[in-house]
Amino acid sequence: MHGRLQTAKSIDEVIQHHDFFLDKCLKECLLLLPELIKKVEKLKSLCLQYAAATQWLISLSIDIPKLDEQSDGSVGSGKLKSKNPSQVQKVMTRNSAITDSILKFEREFNAELQSLRPILSSSSQAEPYLTHLAQWILGAGNDQ
Incomplete structure (x- = not known):
């Protein structure tokens, strides 16, 4: 200008x-393109939710007692050595919940990203400035 x-x-x-x-x-x-803005906003929201959940999980993991520490304070061989089976079960359940939570975020993010495909595909033909973005997102699924 x-x-x-x-x-x-x-x-x-x-x-x-x-x-x-x-x-x-x-x-x-x-x-x-209000439809595209809504999709990008949803992706941003999912990223922020994932970051908040990750931060919470990290702070939670700091509070988890180390089960491989022996009673004298020395560290064992890396296997779970606890005299309390309920504590071992609790940690395993928590790890499973964490994995499920991460997979849920991944599924939601990928679904939203894939829902951009038709919008960008049709819009990029009319608007050349969207071509690079469309190529990147449309090609992103090919790497998996």
Whole structure:
């Protein structure tokens, strides 16, 4: 825009260059595609939920007593050595819940990402600025 303004010869050209710049900003920030904005917002929300859950799980894991420590404070061979089977069961159940939670986030994120396919596929043909994004997302599933 700056370069175009330097060559403008009238206020009408300045307004025209400014309008072109604003339109380009709206398009390239995806502000003209509300359906796409909703999908991106959902992906962002899932990422924030995953980050919060991960942070909670990390803080929770700090509080989990180490089952492989022997009563004298020395560390055992890495196997679960506890005289309390319910404690071992509790940790195994917690690990399973953590794994299930992570897999749930992964499934939801992948489903939302895949739901972008038809939107980007149809929009990228009309809007060339979406081509790179569409190629990346449409090609992302091929790596799996």
